[in-house]
Amino acid sequence: MANQVEHSLFPDLYDCFQSERFVTLSTVDFETGGPNVSAISWIYAKDETSLLFAVDQKSRIIQNIGQNPLTVVNVIANGSTYSISGKSSVLLPRLEGVPLKVSLIKLAIDEVRDVMFYGSKISVEPVYEKTYDKSAAERLDRQVLEAMKRA
Template sequence: MAKILDALPNELVESLQGEKIVTFITLDKETKEPQISAVSWVLAQPDGKTIKIAVGHNAHCASNVQANPQVTLGVIGAGSYFEIKGNAEVSDIHNGTMKFRVITVSVQSVEDVMFYGGKVTAEPQYEKTYDAELAKKLDQEIYDVLKQ
């Protein structure tokens, strides 16, 4: 059985420095069923105790967190697949190129949940399909806020 940690290991902190597909699981505020969101504006703090995620200002996952702060993140990184559980809070709306909110996750537990004998040899990649200059501007604004 894998060891459960109370903070992200350094290799995972390094992996969660933005532009990474992360599965963000919340409980739907109405149905109470798990809801999955794919997020990519993600920044782990150096101490491994906090992860900040940016989402659109009307994101369903943000209203779910406001109703129930318990969240789970699924992360491919550091050669494996990790389950990160924590409590989250949602910021007020940030106005910029787009309106967004920051969800701050206080890490409670980190567990390597990769199946026995498996190792991740390549991480998922994606590309942004909208205007490249707009994407660059938006990324800069959001990461400036996430680093605060």
């Protein structure tokens, strides 16, 4: 897909967002006007034209998109790196069915770009592990994903 611009998620990329996934999220900082990058994992493709993600209600991300909705999600998947850009808005200030106070944000996708440099591919995708109680982490992740799917 190198050098192509899509306006929605293609099937393989959509499938990547059907379970928890490590991504970086870039917003415009409300104080400095510069870039602000965060790592998140609670992200879900509701359909081919939108991504839903959950963040703590006190996250700087919420203040940033309140001032400027332009957002980019960077994901490593399918042997490449993709930049998914669009405008974000708070869909639900409080995501129900989750013990933590998290907000649900919707990214309306404008562009999907393969941004991997020429002549290369990703051979191993990022792997991470939760450093707190594994069963509690799995339960929370399941609660958040189920709540996002219901939204």
